[in-house]
Amino acid sequence: MKNEDILKDAREAFDLARDCEAENRLAAVDDIRFARLGEQWPEKVRRDRELDGRPCLTINRLPAFIRQVVNDARQNKPSIVCHPVDDAADPETAEILNGLIRNIEQSSDAEVAYDTALDFAVTGGFGYFRINTRYARDDGFDQDLVIERVADPFSIYGDPHSTAADSSDWNTAFVVDSLPRAAFEARWKGAQAVDWQAEAYGGLPGTWMDGDRVMVAEYWRREAATRTILALSDGQVVEEGVYRAQKAMFDALGVSVIGQPRMVASHKVTQRVLTGAEVLETVDWAGKYIPIVPVYGEELHVDGKRRLRSLVRDAKDPQRMFNYWRTTSTELVALAPKAPFIGRKGAFETDATKWATANVQTHAYIEYDGPEPPQRQGFGGVPAGAIQEALNAADDMKSIMGLYDASLGARSNETSGRAIMARQREGDVSTFHYIDNLSRAIRHAGRILIDLIPKVYSAPRVVRVLGPSGDAQLAPVNQKLQAPGPDKESQARKIEKIYDLTVGKYDLTVKSGPSFTSRREEAATQMIELIRAYPQAAPIMGDLLAKNLDWPGADEIAGRLAAMLPAELKPGSPELDAAKAQIAKLAQALQAAAGKIAGLEQDRANEARRLEIAAFEAQTERMRATAADDRGPEGRRHAG
Numbered sequence: 001m002k003n004e005d006i007l008k009d010a011r012e013a014f015d016l017a018r019d020c021e022a023e024n025r026l027a028a029v030d031d032i033r034f035a036r037l038g039e040q041w042p043e044k045v046r047r048d049r050e051l052d053g054r055p056c057l058t059i060n061r062l063p064a065f066i067r068q069v070v071n072d073a074r075q076n077k078p079s080i081v082c083h084p085v086d087d088a089a090d091p092e093t094a095e096i097l098n099g100l101i102r103n104i105e106q107s108s109d110a111e112v113a114y115d116t117a118l119d120f121a122v123t124g125g126f127g128y129f130r131i132n133t134r135y136a137r138d139d140g141f142d143q144d145l146v147i148e149r150v151a152d153p154f155s156i157y158g159d160p161h162s163t164a165a166d167s168s169d170w171n172t173a174f175v176v177d178s179l180p181r182a183a184f185e186a187r188w189k190g191a192q193a194v195d196w197q198a199e200a201y202g203g204l205p206g207t208w209m210d211g212d213r214v215m216v217a218e219y220w221r222r223e224a225a226t227r228t229i230l231a232l233s234d235g236q237v238v239e240e241g242v243y244r245a246q247k248a249m250f251d252a253l254g255v256s257v258i259g260q261p262r263m264v265a266s267h268k269v270t271q272r273v274l275t276g277a278e279v280l281e282t283v284d285w286a287g288k289y290i291p292i293v294p295v296y297g298e299e300l301h302v303d304g305k306r307r308l309r310s311l312v313r314d315a316k317d318p319q320r321m322f323n324y325w326r327t328t329s330t331e332l333v334a335l336a337p338k339a340p341f342i343g344r345k346g347a348f349e350t351d352a353t354k355w356a357t358a359n360v361q362t363h364a365y366i367e368y369d370g371p372e373p374p375q376r377q378g379f380g381g382v383p384a385g386a387i388q389e390a391l392n393a394a395d396d397m398k399s400i401m402g403l404y405d406a407s408l409g410a411r412s413n414e415t416s417g418r419a420i421m422a423r424q425r426e427g428d429v430s431t432f433h434y435i436d437n438l439s440r441a442i443r444h445a446g447r448i449l450i451d452l453i454p455k456v457y458s459a460p461r462v463v464r465v466l467g468p469s470g471d472a473q474l475a476p477v478n479q480k481l482q483a484p485g486p487d488k489e490s491q492a493r494k495i496e497k498i499y500d501l502t503v504g505k506y507d508l509t510v511k512s513g514p515s516f517t518s519r520r521e522e523a524a525t526q527m528i529e530l531i532r533a534y535p536q537a538a539p540i541m542g543d544l545l546a547k548n549l550d551w552p553g554a555d556e557i558a559g560r561l562a563a564m565l566p567a568e569l570k571p572g573s574p575e576l577d578a579a580k581a582q583i584a585k586l587a588q589a590l591q592a593a594a595g596k597i598a599g600l601e602q603d604r605a606n607e608a609r610r611l612e613i614a615a616f617e618a619q620t621e622r623m624r625a626t627a628a629d630d631r632g633p634e635g636r637r638h639a640g
Contacts, residue, residue: 114129349369
């Protein structure tokens with residue numbers, strides 16, 4: 001395709017995406033400015049009050065509600081778990097995939113990407129993170145996968161025709177960015193510094209132009225394509241490109257191609273970097289998905305349009321009313337010291353200057369004329385209606401978002417712990433769809449990773465994998481591991497294990513739960529809960545608890561606690577060995593007794609069966625005799 005045609009298609013696709021997302025973007029900008037920047041007074045009202053010298057207080061309660069949802073997700077980290085699907089998939093290779101994905105998440109700070117996307121989803125209605133590749137070393141060609149955060153969600157325009165909740169059906173996407181002109185010219189020497197549709201960005205956040213910056217855009221496009229698969233002699237089915245890349249390994253294993261190649265439907269993803277005048281870069285992406293993952297807030301489809309809503313969208317009016325009534329109350333209290341003095345005519349002639357400044361200055365004394373001193377009008381206090389309206393506005397915010405005092409850690413009318421936990425649970429349920437949408441997004445990210453790993457990690461190499469407890473180990477992949485044979489004099493070698501990431505089909509699930517840095521920490525937490533429920537277990541398992549605690553001296557304390565155990569419970573003690581032997585004997589005796597019981601039950605069943613057969617035969621003979629009597633002597637003779 002010519003560059004002119006690519007630019008034309010890109011402009012048309014971008015205009016459509018911009019028009020379809022305009023409403024969501026404007027609403028998201030307003031939500032973020034309102035909830036996070038505190039821009040909560042209408043501009044005209046603020047300007048009029050400032051001209052009159054009246055206050056405009058902003059008591060922003062919304063960030064506390066946002067943090068409640070976001071931090072709850074931070075404490076319950078979703079994790080990706082791979083499972084083998086077909087016969088070619090290997091459970092041990094699935095564990096290697098799990099460890100590799102954990103390493104990708106840790107090395108690229110994926111938690112930051114997830115948290116940023118969820119924060120924007122809760123505050124504005126949508127957020128994003130993306131998956132990319134980078135070289136593992138500066139002096140090599142091996143690449144690693146990384147999960148990157150998107151700090152500006154307004155820089156991404158998704159596919160307007162998408163209906164999936166996780167962007168798995170995206171066919172187009174744009175990532176726009178503005179670069180300093182000097183940086184642009186240094187990266188793309190000789191390229192024309194023409195803004196990418198600069199006139200289209202007026203009024204949108206982060207897209208205004210000035211003379212020293214140039215707008216560029218990543219244009220992602222997914223198109224239908226075909227790929228060739230091969231059937232191998234060991235029953236595997238692999239892509240032709242994978243087989244060619246791993247042909248030496250397959251030959252060493254004696255695996256060959258059988259039958260004819262087959263063409264199957266697939267997708268091809270292309271990334272292009274554009275300016276308004278030319279195509280700067282073209283990259284054939286290895287995967288079949290566009291590697292940009294949205295995290296949506298509340299999603300609605302109305303009148304054929306997708307509308308994305310944030311947690312604070314419907315709480316803005318109660319927040320405005322809260323600001324107004326709290327400002328009114330403050331204003332009334334602030335005006336109270338300015339209440340005038342009232343006295344008879346002529347009472348203020350003496351020290352007239354002091355009386356004129358009595359409301360704004362402090363004087364040691366003021367003289368007055370006449371028998372009665374002037375009196376100040378008393379302040380009746382803030383009207384009860386203003387206070388009640390502020391309370392009503394605060395309650396409206398809580399009920400709209402479904403987060404009450406117990407969920408926010410504040411004291412409420414619940415008195416028992418069970419009632420407080422129940423109210424907290426209600427708050428978690430009312431906002432759970434935000435956390436669940438994050439889990440859906442992470443699941444799609446895992447799907448993208450599983451699709452990319454066989455292609456990015458296709459060459460024989462050694463990768464770092466992380467276990468469930470965070471322990472790291474090195475795993476050779478896509479190659480055969482050899483170990484010396486039993487005869488060290490000979491050079492015979494044998495294949496130990498192959499972790500082939502390019503073979504087999506794997507599915508995944510996403511699990512959410514309390515975030516533990518390691519299995520040891522989780523085990524220690526559960527041991528503490530057991531000791532709280534059953535304190536008598538503390539002397540018995542104290543050494544095991546200390547061994548799983550992650551602080552200096554834990555092993556030494558565990559040794560001291562183990563030394564305090566009764567002699568019969570100490571590891572290696574004769575009493576413990578004798579107890580184990582006795583338990584083993586009892587287990588054997590129990591097993592033998594169970595066998596005998598099973599034999600007796602079988603004998604009893606056989607005896608019961610024999611009695612049943614005898615009774616049946618007796619009943620048959622009785623029926624025959626009865627029938628012969630009914631037929632007379634002739635019948636009895638024939639029966640006999």
